[in-house]
Amino acid sequence: MTLAESRMGSITAHLDRARTARILCDLVRIRSQNPLDGEGEVAGYVARFLRRLGLEVETPEVLPGRPNVIARLRGLDGGPVLAFNTHMDTVPEGNGWTRAPFGGEVVDGDLYGRGAVDAKGPLAALLAAVEGIVRSGARLRGDLLVTAVADEETCSTGARRLCSEIEADLAIVGEPTRLQVGVAHRGSLRPVIVVTGRTAHSSRPHEGVNAVYRAVPVIQALETYGRALASRPPHPLCGAPSAAVTLVNAGIKENVIPGRCEIVLDRRMVPGEDEERTLAEVGEVLDRVRAENPGLEVAVERTIPTTGAPSELDPSHPLVGIALEAASLALGAPARLHGLSGACDMTHFRAAGVPCVVMGPGDEAQAHQPDERMSVEQLHQGALAYALAAMAACGVVA
Numbered sequence: 001m002t003l004a005e006s007r008m009g010s011i012t013a014h015l016d017r018a019r020t021a022r023i024l025c026d027l028v029r030i031r032s033q034n035p036l037d038g039e040g041e042v043a044g045y046v047a048r049f050l051r052r053l054g055l056e057v058e059t060p061e062v063l064p065g066r067p068n069v070i071a072r073l074r075g076l077d078g079g080p081v082l083a084f085n086t087h088m089d090t091v092p093e094g095n096g097w098t099r100a101p102f103g104g105e106v107v108d109g110d111l112y113g114r115g116a117v118d119a120k121g122p123l124a125a126l127l128a129a130v131e132g133i134v135r136s137g138a139r140l141r142g143d144l145l146v147t148a149v150a151d152e153e154t155c156s157t158g159a160r161r162l163c164s165e166i167e168a169d170l171a172i173v174g175e176p177t178r179l180q181v182g183v184a185h186r187g188s189l190r191p192v193i194v195v196t197g198r199t200a201h202s203s204r205p206h207e208g209v210n211a212v213y214r215a216v217p218v219i220q221a222l223e224t225y226g227r228a229l230a231s232r233p234p235h236p237l238c239g240a241p242s243a244a245v246t247l248v249n250a251g252i253k254e255n256v257i258p259g260r261c262e263i264v265l266d267r268r269m270v271p272g273e274d275e276e277r278t279l280a281e282v283g284e285v286l287d288r289v290r291a292e293n294p295g296l297e298v299a300v301e302r303t304i305p306t307t308g309a310p311s312e313l314d315p316s317h318p319l320v321g322i323a324l325e326a327a328s329l330a331l332g333a334p335a336r337l338h339g340l341s342g343a344c345d346m347t348h349f350r351a352a353g354v355p356c357v358v359m360g361p362g363d364e365a366q367a368h369q370p371d372e373r374m375s376v377e378q379l380h381q382g383a384l385a386y387a388l389a390a391m392a393a394c395g396v397v398a
């Protein structure tokens, strides 16, 4: 029997399916759509929950009315410090729901609601796990930092701030992975490419330079670039990089020749790619279009803020073994290594030099969808996996 197996019994006795589902229901009922609602109320719930368990809790504001929660369960003898982090904001409700998006209703074993998997499910599992550890009487050797951040869904202001403030030896980020262990994720870069023409009265188009027509070869070149990316050697867990034009804006009125056309490229990077080199690559695409179209005025004007760059962790790192064992015990089946298609806050921990994995209950495919739902059984497994991983990472006093 491994150490983690021997801890299973004592932790399982202090975890309860209905209790963990109740926490998730509470969280789903507190709206935290980004940017409509802010995270203040969820932060209040999380802070109260953890204070009641005896943790030292701070709630530093990262944006007006939008705090992070940083809670510390003090370890006994200076073992490794684990930051266990997830986010409190959700994407907006959106359309197409057949259940109440903020109801937290359980139907056929699934709990429905915006954020049920992304990421209030992982947050509820984390709160239940901490409660389980405290109630079990287990004494951790290193500090367990329980952190819940604001603004992951737009530009990760909360995680960027958190990672500049805390000191941790290891980190686990809670995002839905069906309890597989994420060691790599993609990242995004969104340049705004501007084609400049000259406005004129549309009854005399020859007096202007129509920026929409000038943008055509640029858009075509970006499409070709996107296709070429698909045939690059894929990352073993994250696949090939991609690029797509997602927004085109031009024109101010139906009777004015547009003097400016804005093109937004959504460039998804895989681990090994970085923002600077990728931006230079887009610049080279534009250089080629310029060379083929004399007089064309086109440039990257700015980039739209994103969650961040891609990142990864060497799968041989001990933290990966800890997470795999904890998840496998909780699932009752072997957990595997996983690559996330989207960006997440792991990148900010990696940028701060902290070894980090991503793991959580729930299916990533449910995220940002109508009728987002979390299996109550998987949620319970998530709480168990989180408790076992935290105890293994921080160490437990015998």
Ligand SMILES: [Zn+2]
Pocket: 087, 118, 119, 152, 175
């Ligand atoms: Zn998320």
